Amino acid sequence: MPRKPFTIQDVRIDKNLRELERKILEEPSIDHNKLKNTHNLTTDIDHDALTNFVQNEHIDYTPAIDNTNYVVKTPVRCRAYLGSDQDDIANGVWVTVELGSEAFDTGSDFNTTTHQYTTPVAGYYLVCGSLWLHDLTANKRYGISVYNVTDSKNEALVLIDVGNDVNSKAFPCVSVSYIGANKVLELRAYQESGGAGVDIGAGDPLTSLSIHLLSV
Helix, strand or coil: CCCCCCCHHHHHHHHHHHHHHHHHHHCCCCCHHHHCCCCCCCCCCCHHHHHHHHHHHCCCCCCCCCCCCCECCCCCEEEEEECCCECCCCCCCCEECCCCEEEEECCCCEECCCCEEECCCCEEEEEEEEEEEECCCCCCEEEEEEEECCCCEEEEEEEEECCCCCCCEEEEEEEEEEECCCCEEEEEEEECCCCCCCEECCEEEEEEEEEEEEEC
């Protein structure tokens, strides 16, 4: 019977076998004396060493992971919102938005009486604020902040001049911040219309504070 000619697949198989043979010969944990000359595949090869070689040392089943930061397994997150309008906020000062309702609060870390959130652990937090303002005055500045009361600083801040557009507007502010444990956060509003006629409209998520712990 004539011999079947070599195919590209045969060449690849031969190349792979030669590469495996080279790696086995270089592997110190395999008894190479039993791999020379004639072989009985049942008795002459250290199968434990060969199995360890293939499975444990030369196949990357678990790629290296940088464990400097850890993903949080237990969700720490909340969204609180304004349940009824907060009318006539003061002019020229930052005012605490009286968030008294919750869409969710898996860590029970938001206080609807003080309208504040307390971070349970130190970590990187996604903080998102939204503020819906009515009765704006042209060419005046308005602002929204997620304020860290404990450290007296803004974790997220946006200031906007409305120009001639005095229609009701929702202002967002978003940031990822590293915040320590037991820090008190609140949503604040600012207006400098010259009077106290600006109102904060209620609604979820139009006027709300959302916080999610990303990693520690």
